[in-house]
Amino acid sequence: xxxxxxxLPVFMLLLAIALPACQGxxxxxNQQNNxxxxxxxxxxxxxxxxxxxxxxxxxxxxxxxxxxxLMTDISGRVVMLNLPEGKFVKKGTVLVKxxxxxxxASLRKLQTQLEIARQTKKRQAELLAVSGISxxxxxxxxxxxxxxxxxxxxxxxxxxxxxxxxxxxxxxxxRNISLGAQVTPGTPLTTIRETNQLKLDFSxxxxxxxxxxxxxxxxxxxxxxxxxxxxxxxxxxxxxxxxTRNLRVRAIVDSHDPGLRPGTYASVDVPLTVNPKALxxxxxxxxxxxxxxxxxxxxxxxxxxxxxxxxxxRLKDVEVVSGLNPGDTVVTTGVLFIRPxxxxxxxxxx
Numbered sequence: 006x007x008x009x010x011x012x013l014p015v016f017m018l019l020l021a022i023a024l025p026a027c028q029g030x031x032x033x034x035n036q037q038n039n040x041x042x043x044x045x046x047x048x049x050x051x052x053x054x055x056x057x058x059x060x061x062x063x064x065x066x067x068x069x070x071x072x073x074x075l076m077t078d079i080s081g082r083v084v085m086l087n088l089p090e091g092k093f094v095k096k097g098t099v100l101v102k103x104x105x106x107x108x109x110a111s112l113r114k115l116q117t118q119l120e121i122a123r124q125t126k127k128r129q130a131e132l133l134a135v136s137g138i139s140x141x142x143x144x145x146x147x148x149x150x151x152x153x154x155x156x157x158x159x160x161x162x163x164x165x166x167x168x169x170x171x172x173x174x175x176x177x178x179x180r181n182i183s184l185g186a187q188v189t190p191g192t193p194l195t196t197i198r199e200t201n202q203l204k205l206d207f208s209x210x211x212x213x214x215x216x217x218x219x220x221x222x223x224x225x226x227x228x229x230x231x232x233x234x235x236x237x238x239x240x241x242x243x244x245x246x247x248x249t250r251n252l253r254v255r256a257i258v259d260s261h262d263p264g265l266r267p268g269t270y271a272s273v274d275v276p277l278t279v280n281p282k283a284l285x286x287x288x289x290x291x292x293x294x295x296x297x298x299x300x301x302x303x304x305x306x307x308x309x310x311x312x313x314x315x316x317x318x319r320l321k322d323v324e325v326v327s328g329l330n331p332g333d334t335v336v337t338t339g340v341l342f343i344r345p346x347x348x349x350x351x352x353x354x355x
Contacts, residue, residue, distance in 0.1 A: 048338040049303060049354045050287055052329050057283030058276060059317050065207030065225060065271040067258065069198035071173055072267065077103060078166040080189045088180040088195050094171045101182075101194055103167040112160045119153035126150055175199045203258040203265055205236045207273045208251035216277050217241050217254055225271040227264065233274075234260045284329055285322040290337045291315065300329070301336040301343055308336070308347045 081103030126146045132138045178196035236256035292299045313328030
């Protein structure tokens, strides 16, 4: 019989070493099984049909309904300025006058010549009645009267070009010239804007072009205010821009708020389709996969991983197009730690 140290048999020594090791292994297995079968305490959300109004947010610009850069038709020296900056003027108001003394003198000369020709024509008409002159002489005088009249009309048209008038009721911008300045047809004098009504220009991606229709209402916001303003679509471009693949749209602003100024940036909310029975779930309940998306659904008290297809995403929730049914309860917390077929216990269900 073999002996060990202190006279103990060898097999007794080996048994003493193996028993604690086996016990530790069994404890680890039991711990793992208990962890696997442990009930997960989480929160859930019951899927219910709800109203989903789909929309997109795009950039826009507020513009005057009419805006014109005023210029002269001819070159000349400014002899009169009536450009009240930031003030309202009526249509037809003379804003700028150029030097026209030479044209006025030519006009008076032509008017005198016309008066002489008319008197001559009157006397010749009396002579023609008694055969005192020939019809040829009378016709030549008549043509001269008509020629003077036409020359006067041409000169009046030239004189009218020395005046710049307001094309419509509007507000004058900052003037760019001073009295006595020499201007040409390319010199911008000032800008006039019709501010009684504003328009809103924006662009939408081509895939949403079918959603744009005349009369449709959009809403927009400007910086510095939390107020949302309405605008009504009046027109869209006939085609999509080739460079941006966007469709340009124009709307009329139905508000006269003093905070709305031409040139202001606007964030435009364009409504698209309306789905009264959309299935919306919290975004944190979605588990992104390499090729699809999954959610954890409670089935008979256990976790079931279901593949879903999502649609419109909002700030806190997302639309489920397929994979879920009304009444399903999805897990919203601890989704990364739950395993398939794990027992579920909900502490709160929304």
